[in-house]
Amino acid sequence: MIECGTCLAIVSGKFQIGLKVEGDGKLRQLSFGPQRWEEDKAPEFFPSYGDGWIYEPALAAVHHDGNVSTDLRVVSWTSEGDRTVIHLKDAVYPFEVDLHFRAIPNLGVIESWSVIRNGESGTVRLDAYASASADLGDGPLFLTQFHGDWADEANLYEERLGPGLKVLDSKLAVRAHQFRAPWFLVSRGGPASETEGDCFAGSLGWSGSYRFSFEMLPKGGMRAIAGINPFGAAYHLEPGTSLETPRLVWAYSDQGTGELSRNLHTYVRENSLRDGNRVRAVLLNNWEATYFSFDEAKIISLFDGARDLGMELFLLDDGWFGEKHPRDGDWQGLGDWMVDPKKLPNGLGVLPASAMAKGLRFGLWFEPEMVNPKSALFEDHPDWVIRQPNREMELQRSQMILDLSNPEVEAFAYSVLDDVLRANPGITYVKWDCNRYVTQPGSYYLGSGRQSQLSVAYVQALYRIMDRVAAEHPHVEIMMCSGGGGRVDYRAMSCAHEVWPSDMTDPMRRIFIQWGFSYFFPAIAVANHVTRWGERPLKFCFDVAMSGRLGMDVDVDKFSPEEKAYCRSAIATYKSIRETVQLGELYRLESPYAGPRSALMYTHNGQAVAFVYARGGVEAAPLRLRGLSAEQAYNVRELGLENEPATAVTLTGSELMEQGLPIPAMAEFGSHVFAIVPA
Numbered sequence: 001m002i003e004c005g006t007c008l009a010i011v012s013g014k015f016q017i018g019l020k021v022e023g024d025g026k027l028r029q030l031s032f033g034p035q036r037w038e039e040d041k042a043p044e045f046f047p048s049y050g051d052g053w054i055y056e057p058a059l060a061a062v063h064h065d066g067n068v069s070t071d072l073r074v075v076s077w078t079s080e081g082d083r084t085v086i087h088l089k090d091a092v093y094p095f096e097v098d099l100h101f102r103a104i105p106n107l108g109v110i111e112s113w114s115v116i117r118n119g120e121s122g123t124v125r126l127d128a129y130a131s132a133s134a135d136l137g138d139g140p141l142f143l144t145q146f147h148g149d150w151a152d153e154a155n156l157y158e159e160r161l162g163p164g165l166k167v168l169d170s171k172l173a174v175r176a177h178q179f180r181a182p183w184f185l186v187s188r189g190g191p192a193s194e195t196e197g198d199c200f201a202g203s204l205g206w207s208g209s210y211r212f213s214f215e216m217l218p219k220g221g222m223r224a225i226a227g228i229n230p231f232g233a234a235y236h237l238e239p240g241t242s243l244e245t246p247r248l249v250w251a252y253s254d255q256g257t258g259e260l261s262r263n264l265h266t267y268v269r270e271n272s273l274r275d276g277n278r279v280r281a282v283l284l285n286n287w288e289a290t291y292f293s294f295d296e297a298k299i300i301s302l303f304d305g306a307r308d309l310g311m312e313l314f315l316l317d318d319g320w321f322g323e324k325h326p327r328d329g330d331w332q333g334l335g336d337w338m339v340d341p342k343k344l345p346n347g348l349g350v351l352p353a354s355a356m357a358k359g360l361r362f363g364l365w366f367e368p369e370m371v372n373p374k375s376a377l378f379e380d381h382p383d384w385v386i387r388q389p390n391r392e393m394e395l396q397r398s399q400m401i402l403d404l405s406n407p408e409v410e411a412f413a414y415s416v417l418d419d420v421l422r423a424n425p426g427i428t429y430v431k432w433d434c435n436r437y438v439t440q441p442g443s444y445y446l447g448s449g450r451q452s453q454l455s456v457a458y459v460q461a462l463y464r465i466m467d468r469v470a471a472e473h474p475h476v477e478i479m480m481c482s483g484g485g486g487r488v489d490y491r492a493m494s495c496a497h498e499v500w501p502s503d504m505t506d507p508m509r510r511i512f513i514q515w516g517f518s519y520f521f522p523a524i525a526v527a528n529h530v531t532r533w534g535e536r537p538l539k540f541c542f543d544v545a546m547s548g549r550l551g552m553d554v555d556v557d558k559f560s561p562e563e564k565a566y567c568r569s570a571i572a573t574y575k576s577i578r579e580t581v582q583l584g585e586l587y588r589l590e591s592p593y594a595g596p597r598s599a600l601m602y603t604h605n606g607q608a609v610a611f612v613y614a615r616g617g618v619e620a621a622p623l624r625l626r627g628l629s630a631e632q633a634y635n636v637r638e639l640g641l642e643n644e645p646a647t648a649v650t651l652t653g654s655e656l657m658e659q660g661l662p663i664p665a666m667a668e669f670g671s672h673v674f675a676i677v678p679a
């Protein structure tokens, strides 16, 4: 932090948030990234409702005496290392807000959140309680959201922000994303470009309902407010208590979205993702191979296939549990976490043991927050689910959500994982699923005065469970899944090693989904599985999946000898490049939104790997690479061909970046993977 009298600046690389305290204690914004304001025109930084501010507020509180206005003034600020806290207090009420910042050195990334404290003699109701607020300045400004649905996640949609209020939100309570991810981009001057221009990214670390609003103010400026969605979620702050809001991660670059993503990837690897610099294993999942129909012999036969093809980890998906109501389909058994004695008569323990004997690690699927009404758990505890009284219970995928705001239920959900992991130390990987969202927000536990607290209390309990599992079972890697990519926020990722971005595994669509995730998540955190969805050529499936963390989700027993041979060599190829992919710097070269050919590359330790895909026929055209050393000569060799060329083409970095790598015409489902190493 830089200070000068009544001014302070929070600085990370090229990103600076400049603030000033007025004589009356009001906090004003002097700069945000490239935008600067004259001192007498500087906008308020964290506006609150009811005492002059008539636009979207960052904070709206009903004080214990019914006063709906808040007037925050700076009392002091403190700074230590990369952290700054600005202490604000209402001019009259003992009601305080601390604005927290953490500036990540050099990356242009600043975390921003608030802590709200009630020192009044009665409850204060918070009707808005944002994590972050900023004026993005005058336009033209272009907003990109990442929208979609099940099996269609993270599609980019860009629009120019105009007059009025633009809101991106979700009201799902137990996850952020189903229809819109909790991240956005804003570019200044024109649509976002990969290589040039001012752009911001925002990403909220909250696995529940969120709200991002962008309001063009009549007197100039674009007010952005980000945080938990307060809709239907008024928070009752008891006297003497505080609420810490989730972190909004801001990032800024003046070099376009490419640099923005690379900086965010570094941030995620080092600050959010667990073991972000440890290369991930190649995994075989049985979900699309068997769904719920398997037994011990079938699973063990898949181990043999996995090992034979060079995979390193096996994940047993849904369907392994349920005694009274065996989990033979999604309509029953969820909540009853005892092994199904019909499918696995020798118990669970034989599976990790047998996997280990074959040189594989073993992982297991859980959905600890959910229950089927047809389960022993629901029969015993019908009041443990989230539902409304006097309304017919609404099911999604035949299931209900457990009410984690109830401490007894929180303890149960933790024990689901803890018991199984303690009893089976051979399990070193968990897929944590969450297959529905809240449609009837009601809690038996919270009582009539606190129903609106449910979504916040749920997510707070969820993080206590996730943090405890991570702390108690540090050797267990976690994949965050939520019917595909529903839980894809940086806070959930702090308990996990990767995300399952989508159930859509047809590479023709997956190219877009991976592209969308790549803006905020590094390749190491994005699990991509080769399946038979769409029946695409195997090479195309592998080449698409290889640009992240590679796995397979197929019945390998059913492959022909030729197919097995191809998988074996593709997995060996992946192992030869995975360090570059998983730990590398991403360059998005050609967007799938721009035409049928798309391409991306990673650089790491002076080497690079490039991927080119054709979703339709394309003419021959050079591929301009990025991120290489101009003077360096590189050998470029294509990987994954049946007869890989013994010799490589040699070109300099500047030739590869300026003239480009010649790529021949490609037919639909064509793909190339190139290794680029110093000559």
Ligand code: DGJ
Binding pocket: 287, 317, 318, 365, 433, 435, 481, 482, 483, 484, 500, 502, 503
């Ligand atoms: C949804 C997940 O996205 C799938 O991969 C699979 O794990 C199923 N749930 C299992 O029910």
